[in-house]
Amino acid sequence: MAGRADANRRRIMDIALTELLRDPDASMDQIARAAGVVRRTVYGHFPSREALMSALVDDAANAVELAQAEALRDVDDPAKALARSMLAAWEIADGYRLLISLAQRSVTVEGIHRRLEPVRRECAAMLQRGLDEGRFVSPLPAIALAYVREQVLFGLMQAVNDGVLAPADAGRSVAVTALTAAGVPAVEAEELVAGLTAAP
Amino acid sequence: MAGRADANRRRIMDIALTELLRDPDASMDQIARAAGVVRRTVYGHFPSREALMSALVDDAANAVELAQAEALRDVDDPAKALARSMLAAWEIADGYRLLISLAQRSVTVEGIHRRLEPVRRECAAMLQRGLDEGRFVSPLPAIALAYVREQVLFGLMQAVNDGVLAPADAGRSVAVTALTAAGVPAVEAEELVAGLTAAP
């Protein structure tokens, strides 16, 4: 197998992602087997467990940052921006979920929180603007609302995983829920999201 | 130390709770040291790690069930009931957080999900009634809303932990946020919660 090392590396990372989502403590052996490969081979691509995790986290963080930057490029209306960011995040749900899931157990990977800080900060800025303009209404400070946004996303990913929420148009529901959690009237939120998803 | 074994057992469980919240993988040694005791002593009270976890989970689940049953005893107004349940859950936040935190890594303790199922079901029933009556407005099914409720709670516990949310009247904010996430107008939600906390 010459030259196909890159493809193998990618496949290992993909499988590792899903395995680590299932169990953040999945061993290198579990990951390797799931990827149809022997443990030793994984070590051929990644010198250590940490290295594999880092590569995964890096990928995911980049995707999240990129998606959010795109969604918040011009904040005409904070509510619209929030909806866009939710829809964008939902698209790359797996990577996002990995970050959140790993960030909750700070033991293994150091610096995930640091890595995600700019994302949260930028999101909080948008939320703050919405609060200032009266578009959002909440007793929570903007940064805490950013936490809520993150967890709403996470919770509904799990709901889909557990089969209690149909994946079909879950993205829309997620966006609506985030808006209402920020104090946007429910009807308005539904209309706004409907408008966004109908005419992208 | 004769007879004081019970007190020690309680102290170990209390410390174990906070240690496991900090790190779900805390070793028996870490827990023992944190409790000012030698590892061997912990094994004197709990035959295995599993046993300790089970005792913890049992305590927490009982507290959560009890608190929710009390809060949902008579659902005059679903919104008021939801607010009550959030305030009640916030009171026993630590135990609740342990359950959610451990439930996410189902490896160690089997049956947390099963244990919490009645709680979620009862909550979903209340949410469903609110949706039927038009008190709540959401594109999500009631059960998914229950997931959101859970995660809002969890997210804001973390926010308090991280120091970005003042613990003072966080309980009120949590309740308001859950209400707005369920589609209750923000102003109405604030008034309702204010009324509940002013005159209990």
Added chain:
DNA sequence: CAGATCTTGCACATCGTTGTGCAATTACAC
């Protein structure tokens, strides 16, 4: 004080995981 009850401080066996080394084997490219 005496005695029952816990706690302590080791020692030990066991297990699973990580990371490395190296020779044999496989599969692709030219």
Added chain:
DNA sequence: GTGTAATTGCACAACGATGTGCAAGATCTG
């Protein structure tokens, strides 16, 4: 085909965690 690069299949050392055994010590109760 032949060579090159990757994968495999062991073996091994090192760690850390769990769970147990037992003798010595501390501490409260009566």
